[in-house]
Amino acid sequence: MNIMTEQSLENAVGDKMKSNEVIKMRGDKVGVFYGEKQALFDVDLDVRLNQVTALIGPSGCGKSTFLRCLNRMNDTIDSARVTGKITLDEEDIYDKNIDVVELRARVGMVFQKPNPFPKSIYENVAYGPRIHGLAKRKADMDQIVESSLKKAAIWNEVKDRLQEPGTGLSGGQQQRLCIARAIAVSPEVILMDEPCSALDPIATARVEELIDELRQNYTIVIVTHSMQQAARVSQRTAMFHLGYLVEEGATDKMFTTPDDKRTQDYITGRFG
Amino acid sequence: MSSLLVLAIVVAVGLVAFFIGRQRAAAQDNGKVKPHSRAHYHGWWAFLLAVLPALLLLAVWAVGSSVYLDRHIHAALPERTVDSKVASEALDVSLVKSLARGLRKLDAGTLAAMPASFAELQPLLAAKGVALASDTQDYMIPIAVEANKVQDRLGLFGAIVILASSIAGAFYALRQIAPRARARNNVERLMLWGLLAASTIAILTTIGIVLSMLFQTITFFESVSPMSFFFGTVWDPRFAAAGSGGSQGQFGLIPLLAGTLYIAAVALLVAVPVGLMSAVYMAEYATPKVRSVVKPALELLAGIPTIVYGIFAVVTLGPFLRDLSAALTGGSPFIQGQSIFTAGLVMGVMLIPVVSSLSDDIITAVPRAMRDGSLGLGATRSETIKRVILPAALPGIVGAILLTASRAIGETMIVVLAAGVAANLTINPFEAMTTITVKIVNQLTGDLEFNSPQTLVAFALGLTLFALTLVMNIVALYIVRKYREQYE
Numbered sequence: 189m190n191i192m193t194e195q196s197l198e199n200a201v202g203d204k205m206k207s208n209e210v211i212k213m214r215g216d217k218v219g220v221f222y223g224e225k226q227a228l229f230d231v232d233l234d235v236r237l238n239q240v241t242a243l244i245g246p247s248g249c250g251k252s253t254f255l256r257c258l259n260r261m262n263d264t265i266d267s268a269r270v271t272g273k274i275t276l277d278e279e280d281i282y283d284k285n286i287d288v289v290e291l292r293a294r295v296g297m298v299f300q301k302p303n304p305f306p307k308s309i310y311e312n313v314a315y316g317p318r319i320h321g322l323a324k325r326k327a328d329m330d331q332i333v334e335s336s337l338k339k340a341a342i343w344n345e346v347k348d349r350l351q352e353p354g355t356g357l358s359g360g361q362q363q364r365l366c367i368a369r370a371i372a373v374s375p376e377v378i379l380m381d382e383p384c385s386a387l388d389p390i391a392t393a394r395v396e397e398l399i400d401e402l403r404q405n406y407t408i409v410i411v412t413h414s415m416q417q418a419a420r421v422s423q424r425t426a427m428f429h430l431g432y433l434v435e436e437g438a439t440d441k442m443f444t445t446p447d448d449k450r451t452q453d454y455i456t457g458r459f460g
Numbered sequence: 461m462s463s464l465l466v467l468a469i470v471v472a473v474g475l476v477a478f479f480i481g482r483q484r485a486a487a488q489d490n491g492k493v494k495p496h497s498r499a500h501y502h503g504w505w506a507f508l509l510a511v512l513p514a515l516l517l518l519a520v521w522a523v524g525s526s527v528y529l530d531r532h533i534h535a536a537l538p539e540r541t542v543d544s545k546v547a548s549e550a551l552d553v554s555l556v557k558s559l560a561r562g563l564r565k566l567d568a569g570t571l572a573a574m575p576a577s578f579a580e581l582q583p584l585l586a587a588k589g590v591a592l593a594s595d596t597q598d599y600m601i602p603i604a605v606e607a608n609k610v611q612d613r614l615g616l617f618g619a620i621v622i623l624a625s626s627i628a629g630a631f632y633a634l635r636q637i638a639p640r641a642r643a644r645n646n647v648e649r650l651m652l653w654g655l656l657a658a659s660t661i662a663i664l665t666t667i668g669i670v671l672s673m674l675f676q677t678i679t680f681f682e683s684v685s686p687m688s689f690f691f692g693t694v695w696d697p698r699f700a701a702a703g704s705g706g707s708q709g710q711f712g713l714i715p716l717l718a719g720t721l722y723i724a725a726v727a728l729l730v731a732v733p734v735g736l737m738s739a740v741y742m743a744e745y746a747t748p749k750v751r752s753v754v755k756p757a758l759e760l761l762a763g764i765p766t767i768v769y770g771i772f773a774v775v776t777l778g779p780f781l782r783d784l785s786a787a788l789t790g791g792s793p794f795i796q797g798q799s800i801f802t803a804g805l806v807m808g809v810m811l812i813p814v815v816s817s818l819s820d821d822i823i824t825a826v827p828r829a830m831r832d833g834s835l836g837l838g839a840t841r842s843e844t845i846k847r848v849i850l851p852a853a854l855p856g857i858v859g860a861i862l863l864t865a866s867r868a869i870g871e872t873m874i875v876v877l878a879a880g881v882a883a884n885l886t887i888n889p890f891e892a893m894t895t896i897t898v899k900i901v902n903q904l905t906g907d908l909e910f911n912s913p914q915t916l917v918a919f920a921l922g923l924t925l926f927a928l929t930l931v932m933n934i935v936a937l938y939i940v941r942k943y944r945e946q947y948e
Contacts, residue, residue, distance in 0.1 A: 264835055266747065293838030303829035306852050315847065316837040366833070373837055 210237035212377060212407045213258060213295075217272035220253050220262065227253050230272070231433045233426055235377070240399060240408045242418035242439065245428035246454065251411045254428070255379050258409060259295035260288050276377070293320055296375035300382040302362030304354035304369070309346050312354040312365055313337060316373035332372055339405075340368035341398050360391020367398065371406075378402065380410040384417065396421050415455055419443050427451045463522060466619045470518070470626045474511035477630035481506035484637050497644035502633075505643040508650055510630035514622050521618040525611070532610055533557065536603045555596050560604040560611070562590040574605065670926065676919035683913045684711050689920060695883035695894075697903065697914045711917050713924065715883040719800070719893035720925075723879055724868035726804025726889060727811055731868075732861055734808075735815025742816065743823040744845055755820075762813040770877035773806040774798065778878060785890070795890040798880035804889070807874050814864050822856035823849060855939050862936035866929040872897040896921050 213235040220228035228250040235241050243251035260281060262268040274281050281291055304312050313333045323329035337343040342364040354365050363383055370378055384392040399408060399421045412418050418425055419439060426436040427448070435448045446452050482503030489495050533556045534549070563571065565588040575581050577598050585592060692712025738758065742751055778797045786793035795801060826849050834844040880892030881902060903918040
């Protein structure tokens with residue numbers, strides 16, 4: 189816990205020192221259609237560098253849909269169509285010249301349910317670097333695997349059994365393994381889709397700690413159903429409802445004095 | 461009274477019981493007591509009680525009365541002597557029975573003035589379209605007349621008993637009807653028994669088949685040693701004429717087994733890559749529109765009778781390959797008209813839909829989370845398939861391939877036509893070789909004594925084949941099942 193507070197302190201200081209408001213990703217009038225049905229309407233939302241942005245809102249409000257737009261995972265759904273503009277470092281990610289594979293290497297994703305591949309722990313982490321050719325020699329790969337597992341705060345638990353299947357780990361460990369897997373390709377942004385919803389409170393606490401540590405090096409967007417989680421881990425919060433972005437702002441403000449009545453109601457548990 | 465009429469009446473009684481039962485149960489529902497079962501369950505229970513025991517009785521009666529009739533005729537026939545004109549007692553009885561059946565076609569007038577000799581009777585019967593064996597004897601006529609009377613009596617008596625049981629069953633069920641009577645449970649239990657019986661039939665049949673093959677096989681091994689069967693390398697059964705037991709052939713399984721496995725291997729070499737790739741395309745790349753056209757089209761291949769493939773192989777492909785090879789070498793063809801290659805190729809095409817549809821199911825069963833996980837890391841589709849989906853689906857695919865292999869091994873019609881009948885041992889795929897199934901067909905067709913080793917060997921071959929495919933299926937199912945547990 190001690191380390192945690194130090195870390196937070198460092199982050200807090202770091203935030204002040206950084207020019208604070210560098211926009212990493214920007215959504216401009218983003219809309220999503222699934223076939224005929226529109227799931228997302230004109231969302232304007234900025235994701236700031238080295239901050240955690242939490243997306244909250246009741247089920248079916250479009251927050252996961254928006255998240256999946258940010259690394260074009262919606263492309264894998266046949267009927268999905270995205271309108272508007274999303275930029276990463278001022279570059280339109282839906283531009284024809286953008287290679288979606290490259291984009292996903294820069295904008296990694298961690299899913300709701302831990303989904304390690306049915307391979308060894310080592311191979312799970314080495315998967316990304318291997319397909320992107322990040323390591324030339326075995327030693328380099330070992331290095332990447334180790335540092336990724338360390339960053340995901342799971343190294344000590346698995347260092348003696350790297351060759352065992354990743355599916356044999358506990359739920360919380362699996363999720364941290366998936367985070368390590370995402371980190372291993374050195375992404376700039378990590379998208380997390382309710383990463384703790386399948387975990388118990390203790391595992392959740394570990395992952396939340398981890399998220400807070402990770403934001404030094406990465407920009408994080410997290411979808412969550414837990415108000416406490418959003419309050420604990422994020423610096424910015426965006427509230428979605430029925431496919432619209434209701435409001436967005438600094439987390440402190442959102443949880444104390446929201447502008448919109450719906451945010452107020454949702455946060456205090458009156459609906460959703 | 462004919463059985464069909466009895467059956468119809470029983471069903472009618474059952475239907476009446478159903479309607480009365482339902483009616484009565486509905487009438488008893490006065491809203492005070494909550495009825496245990498809904499009215500139609502009472503109806504069905506009455507129907508089942510009226511019909512099922514009666515049907516059982518009908519079956520028993522039909523069998524029993526025919527046995528009784530046989531005995532009766534048998535007893536009435538004169539003692540057999542050396543100069544009896546008919547070859548056997550069984551033939552005697554069956555002659556009387558067919559005569560009795562013939563007599564039923566005659567009208568009452570003719571029956572009253574029954575001629576005493578068969579010579580006079582025959583034209584009368586022939587006029588009614590009844591043809592009888594000419595060695596029917598005169599003494600059989602009164603026995604046949606008597607037999608008909610007995611049969612009528614038995615039929616009438618049986619019908620009365622059956623109808624009585626049906627009505628009794630209906631009444632019993634109808635009397636039981638009460639708001640708290642558990643008709644639903646009774647009906648459900650009977651359903652369960654019915655379903656159980658249905659599934660037992662398949663198992664019992666399998667056991668029966670295996671046992672019958674087993675006994676014939678044991679008889680076969682009495683004249684040919686298992687060693688020379690399982691390890692013999694020469695197949696030369698020497699078709700023996702009936703009775704000439706001296707000419708013992710050689711029954712070596714090895715050439716047939718080798719041919720079977722060789723052709724199956726060639727077939728799998730064709731079917732597995734093509735089927736697998738088409739499955740990958742279907743599961744991962746095809747848009748729903750393409751999939752909805754291509755998948756049924758592919759599965760249509762599985763619906764083509766294998767004999768059609770066989771004809772295609774022997775009429776079109778075989779000669780084509782032979783001529784092609786002749787043209788390539790400029791004279792002598794190195795591919796024979798019937799060859800391992802041709803048979804394997806055609807069988808492979810036949811198996812493509814089997815592989816592809818099994819693998820398609822397995823690939824589709826790999827959870828979406830695996831795909832998302834890989835794509836989310838920036839892997840391309842083909843990388844995802846190669847490195848995540850196929851490894852994850854591998855056990856299932858291996859199982860599918862084994863299932864396909866056991867089909868290839870058991871396949872008959874294509875190889876009968878396309879592989880040839882020569883029991884060679886060769887490694888040249890362009891020569892003819894034969895399979896276990898082909899030899900089973902060969903040994904059982906033609907005019908052969910049914911207790912010579914030449915015929916009995918078919919059962920030994922069949923049992924070997926059965927054991928082979930059974931083991932493969934068990935292994936395949938084991939692998940597939942083990943794989944399934946992985947994601948649950």
